[in-house]
Amino acid sequence: xxxxxxxxxxxxxxxxxxxxxxxxxxxxxxxxxxxxxxxxxxxxxxxxxxxxxxxxxxxxxxxxxxxxxxxxxxxxxxxxxxxxxxxxxxxxxxxxxxxxxxxxxxxxxxxxxxxxxxxxxxxxxxxxxxxxxxxxxxxxxxxxxxxxxxxxxxxxxxxxxxxxxxxxxxxxxxxxxxxxxxxxxxxxxxxxxxxxxxxxxxxxxxxxxxxxxxxxxxxxxxxxxxxxxxxxxxxxxxxxxxxxxxxxxxxxxxxxxxxxxxxxxxxxxxxxxxxxxxxxxxxxxxxxxxxxxxxxxxxxxxxxxxxxxxxxxxxxxxxxxxxxxxxxxxxxxxxxxxxxxxxxxxxxxxxxxxxxxxxxxxxxxxxxxxxxxxxxxxxxxxxxxxxxxxxxxxxxxxxxxxxxxxxxxx
Numbered sequence: 067x068x069x070x071x072x073x074x075x076x077x078x079x080x081x082x083x084x085x086x087x088x089x090x091x092x093x094x095x096x097x098x099x100x101x102x103x104x105x106x107x108x109x110x111x112x113x114x115x116x117x118x119x120x121x122x123x124x125x126x127x128x129x130x131x132x133x134x135x136x137x138x139x140x141x142x143x144x145x146x147x148x149x150x151x152x153x154x155x156x157x158x159x160x161x162x163x164x165x166x167x168x169x170x171x172x173x174x175x176x177x178x179x180x181x182x183x184x185x186x187x188x189x190x191x192x193x194x195x196x197x198x199x200x201x202x203x204x205x206x207x208x209x210x211x212x213x214x215x216x217x218x219x220x221x222x223x224x225x226x227x228x229x230x231x232x233x234x235x236x237x238x239x240x241x242x243x244x245x246x247x248x249x250x251x252x253x254x255x256x257x258x259x260x261x262x263x264x265x266x267x268x269x270x271x272x273x274x275x276x277x278x279x280x281x282x283x284x285x286x287x288x289x290x291x292x293x294x295x296x297x298x299x300x301x302x303x304x305x306x307x308x309x310x311x312x313x314x315x316x317x318x319x320x321x322x323x324x325x326x327x328x329x330x331x332x333x334x335x336x337x338x339x340x341x342x343x344x345x346x347x348x349x350x351x352x353x354x355x356x357x358x359x360x361x362x363x364x365x366x367x368x369x370x371x372x373x374x375x376x377x378x379x380x381x382x383x384x385x386x387x388x389x390x391x392x393x394x395x396x397x398x399x400x401x402x403x404x405x406x407x408x409x410x411x412x413x414x415x416x417x418x419x420x421x422x423x424x425x426x427x428x429x430x431x432x433x434x435x436x437x438x439x440x441x442x443x444x445x446x447x448x449x450x451x452x453x454x455x456x457x458x459x460x461x462x463x464x465x466x467x468x469x470x471x472x473x474x475x476x
Contacts, residue, residue, distance in 0.1 A: 095353075095360035096400040099453070102349035103404025104411070106445050109345040111412050113338045115436035120335060120429050121301060121324075123265045126199030127189075127272060128324050129168070129295025131308050136320040142187050144171045144292025147284070154315065155294060156194060161310045165299045168194045171280040171292030175242040177273070179230050186226070188240065190277030196297065200261060200274070207234035207259030216278040219258035223269035227260055234260060242283050251283045264425040350449055353400070354456040361393050361457055365464060376469040386461045393457050394450070401446050412437055 133154075135146040150156075150169055158164040171190040176183050193212045200209060200221070210219035220238070232238055236257050241250040255275065263269055281290065298307050308323040315321060325332045365372070375385050412435050415421055419432035 091363050092360050092396060095356040096396055096403070098356035099353040099397055099400025099449070100404035100407065102353040103401055103445070103449065104408040105349050106346050106449070107405070107408035107412060107442070109342050110441050110445065111435050111437055112415075112433050113342045114438070114441070115434035116428065116430065117335045117338055118436050119434040120265075120331065122199060123263050123268070123429060124324050124328055124331065125297070125301075126203070126263065127265075127268045128327065130298045130301065130304060131296040131311055131321055131323050132293055132327070133296065133311070133315060133319055133321045134293035136318055142172050143174045144280070144284075147171075147286045147290035148293055148319070150289050150291055152294075152316075154311075158296060160314050161307060163299050163303055163307055164296055164311075166196050166297040168192070168196060168295050169277070169291040169293075170195070170295055171277050171284075171286075173242055173280045173283060175240050177226075177230060177238050177240050179232070179238065182230060184226055184230055185271065186240065186273050187271045188242070188273055188275050188280065190275055190280035190292070192277045203261040203263045204259055205262050207257070210258050210274060210276065212276055217276050218253075218255050219276075220255035221259050221261060221274035222257055223272065224260045224262045225266065225269040226271075226273070227257065232257060234258070244283065244285075253279060253283075264431050265429045266426060346445070346448075350452050353397075353449065354453045357393055357397060357453050357457060358460045360396065361389060362460055362463070364392065365389060365461075369467060370473060372464060372467050373469045373471070373473040376467070377473065382465040386464050389461055389464070390454065390457060394454060397450055397453050401449065405442070405446065409437070409442075 133148075134144070135148055137146060154160055155167055155169065158167045169192055173188045173190070175186050175188055177186050191212060195212065197209050205224060210217055210221055222232070222238075227233060230238070234257050238255050238257060240253045240255060242253065243250050253275075261269075277291065278288075280286075280292070281288065296311065298304060304323050304325055308321065308326075312321045372385055376382075415433060416435040416437070421433040423430055423433055425431050
C-alpha cells in the first residue's frame with residue numbers, strides 16, 4: 067500500500083506532467099470540477115434562500131397554520147368570532163412542535179384622503195402578537211405598541227403610503243362597513259411606521275391595527291377574536307402538524323396551512339427543487355466526463371509504467387488504485403478551488419446584495435442566500451463519490467494492457 071501511495075504521489079507532482087500532453091487536459095478537468103462546485107453551491111444557496119425568504123414573508127402575514135370558525139368563508143376577512151377560551155390558547159401544548167400562537171382578527175375597509183382612497187385589510191393584533199418578521203420589514207418609524215390601552219397607531223406599507231401620499235406621523239381616516247348597519251364606521255389612525263415586505267400582494271392591502279378596534283367595529287366581546295395563527299418550530303413538519311392540529315381542535319373549528327391557502331406560491335417554490343437537482347446532476351456529469359478524459363490520457367501517457375509494474379508482479383487492481391488515487395487527488399483540488407470561489411461569491415451576495423431581482427416576479431428585491439453547512443458537506447461528498455464511481459469503469463482499461471506490448475510502447 068505504501069508503494070502504491072508513493073507511485074500515486076509521483077504521478078500527481080506537477081513537474082512529472084507539466085510538460086506532458088496531459089497537463090492542459092488535467093487543468094481543464096480541475097477547472098470543470100471547480101466550476102461545477104461553484105454552480106452547485108450558488109444554485110443550492112440561492113434556491114433554498116429564495117424558498118426560505120418567501121416562506122417567511124407569507125408566514126409573517128398568516129402564520130404557519132390558521133385556526134378559525136368552521137364555515138364556508140375562505141377570505142382574509144374575519145366573519146364569525148371565535149372565543150379565546152380554548153384548550154390550545156394562550157399556550158399550545160396539545161401538539162408538540164408549536165412555537166407560538168396568537169389571536170388575530172381582520173376587517174375589510176377603505177382608507178380615504180382628500181385626493182384618493184385605497185382598499186385595505188385591517189389586521190387586528192394584540193399584545194401576544196409576534197413582531198419578529200415585521201421588524202425585518204420595517205423601514206421607517208416604529209411598530210405599534212399594543213401592550214397598554216387601545217392605541218390608534220397603524221402600521222402601513224410604504225407602497226400604500228406612497229399611493230395615498232402619506233408618511234410616518236400622518237393621520238388617516240378609515241371606513242369600515244358593518245353587517246348590522248348601512249352606515250360605515252369611521253376610525254382615525256396615526257401612522258407609526260412603514261414596512262416593505264416586497265410581497266406586493268400583501269403590501270397593497272394589509273395594515274396592522276389594534277385588535278380592539280376590530281372587536282369594537284364588529285361589536286364582539288373582549289374575549290372574541292377572528293381566529294388564531296400558529297407558528298411551528300420546524301416548517302418542514304407543516305403538513306404533519308397541520309393534520310395533528312386539525313384532529314385535536316373542536317369540531318366547530320377548522321384549520322388551514324399556508325401551503326394550502328397559497329397553493330400556487332408553494333407549488334412554484336417546489337419547482338426550484340427540480341431546478342436545483344437538475345443543475346447538480348448536469349455539473350457532476352460534466353465534471354465526471356472531464357475527469358474520465360483526464361484519467362484516460364494519464365493511463366495512455368503512462369502505458370510503459372503500467373507494463374513495468376505488471377512485469378514486477380503488481381496486479382491489475384493495485385495499478386488501477388494508483389490512478390484512482392491520482393484522480394481523487396485532482397478532484398479534491400477542484401473541490402477546494404470551487405468551494406473557495408463559490409463561498410466567496412455567496413458571502414459577497416449575502417452582505418452586499420450584488421444581484422438584484424424583480425420583486426413583482428420573485429417577491430424579493432435581491433437574491434437571498436442560505437449557506438447551510440450540511441448542504442456544503444453533502445455537495446462535496448456527493449461530488450467526490452459520484453466522480454470516483456464514474457472513474458471505475460474507464461480505469462478498467464488497465465486490465466487490457468499487455469506488459470510485453472506496453473514496455474515496447476513509445
